[in-house]
Amino acid sequence: MSGATTSVELRAHNRVRLLRAVHDCGATRTRSQLTRDLGLARGTASVLAAELAGDRLAHEAPAPEHGRGRPTQVPGPHPDGPLALAVDLREDGWEVAACELGGHPTPLGSAGHDGTPADALGPLGEALRGHLARLGHRVVGVGVAVAGPVRAGGLVDVAHLRWRSVDVPALLGLGATVPKVGNDTAFAGLAEARRGLLRDARVGLHLHVDFDVGGVLVVDGRPLGGAGGMGAEFGHMPLTGGSAPCMCGAHGCWGMDVGANALLRHLGLAYGGGRGRARAEQILARAAPAAAASAEARAVRACAQALGRGVAALTNAHDPEVVTLSGLGADLYERALPALVEPFETGLMTIRRERPPRLAASALGWRGPLIGAMESVFDDFLTVRGVEAWRRLHT
Incomplete structure (x- = not known):
């Protein structure tokens, strides 16, 4: 149940449902297919798609030609739409990617480190701050997969590196952007459940x-x-x-x-x-x-x-x-x-x-932790609260 009690709340709920469906299918299903999947009226789906385009949340492109019949559209990421910054922080290096609605990651950079918190997290934080400055209004969150147990507040232990209670958010220094830090295997499992064989x-x-x-x-x-x-x-x-x-x-x-x-x-x-x-x-x-x-x-x-x-x-x-x-x-x-x-x-x-x-x-090969970090960010964003905050900021 959505909990929506007014037409305004119901429309907000359906906007999120449609965005979530676009993301989960990898932006591969047509508006007609999504309309059927979600049990929406055709007119409602059309209005919602127009609103999402106007809010720079999604963009429709023509579906590939499939013979005779009425042309249809495929909702997908907006060229100026929301992005998740995803990080795979391994014991010997890190990788950063920008991920758009639908789950497609674009590599932004990678580097090795010497295994110390300062050498791993200092340059990583600097790289993330640069991406945030460049992409600022589009970034809806930062997800960081780390090769070790993660406690509340982003405190990390990596036994092989002798990290004990390392405060990852503090050392990254991203200011008001608080990263979502999680265990790499848990994030890989999340990715497998969303995009893989699970x-x-x-x-x-x-x-x-x-x-x-x-x-x-x-x-x-x-x-x-x-x-x-x-x-x-x-x-x-x-x-x-x-x-x-x-x-x-x-x-x-x-x-x-x-x-x-x-x-x-x-x-x-x-x-x-x-x-x-x-x-x-x-x-x-x-x-x-x-x-x-x-x-x-x-x-x-x-x-x-x-x-x-x-x-x-x-x-x-x-x-x-x-x-x-x-x-x-x-x-x-x-x-x-x-x-x-x-x-x-x-x-x-x-x-x-x-x-x-x-x-x-x-x-997914080695990409699981990175994709799972991305999914954790979109899980927080693809809510009525997250999407309505985006709409207020961009309208």
Whole structure:
């Protein structure tokens, strides 16, 4: 129920519904299709589309020719419309993109850093302030995906970098623009639910593998964050029987056996502190075919096996319909699938083996955290309050 009690409130509610539908479909559906989807009268949809164009919220373009019949329009982003600035802040670098209604990201820049808060967040803040100054009136929010648990107020812990309670919003220094900071895997799970293979799943499990592994349970399109927003730290569960101390403070963490750090450790190479991503990618590339006897292939198989065992344990616990893998997880799926699947299948309870979840590599690749950061901004904006604030500012 919308809660609208007047014609003005109902029109505001329907404006948001139409904008939300345009965004969720990636600006691919015609006005006629959206009208049917939303149960609107044709005249109402026409009036709403005109209002959105006048408010610089959306713009209609002719649909591609599809034969005889009445021409129709496809609502999409306005050339001067709302933008979300999205950031993927990794352990060794960051990337910034501007995302318009419909979810299309345009890269704005990237840089490496030395792993310290000052070197990571100082230049990033400077870059964001420059984009805000240039795009100012169009930016409706900034979303930042970070490779670590995030507490209230944007306080971040990144164990591998020895970050403890780092105040990301304060160090970015964006003034009145308060960034929305979230865990990278939770944002990747959100992106998978909106733009990927979890879109139609009622219960899905998303795992993002980078220097280690993170995961989140996605229920009805929403990642479950826990009571304090720091839930689903699956990489810090003892799922593979190890006992080595992790930099998070626990022992035997699953993330010790899966990811770039694990690959490097298997080969006796230096790891930690955000070092070695390129080397880990080279190891994966050299490991093909998966049955090869090289040290690189053995390291990749060990990593894939540990990933499979952990996925089986989480499947037994959560009963997902689909399990999606992004980052290096997608590479392990593509290059060492037999090594991943065997411990996954044998680790399942008998009742789970009857209808196991589908395992799949994410179609979003490494873009999940960035796209999820964008979605978090538009989730806040695509409300009656957010859209009406835009209209007041631009009319």
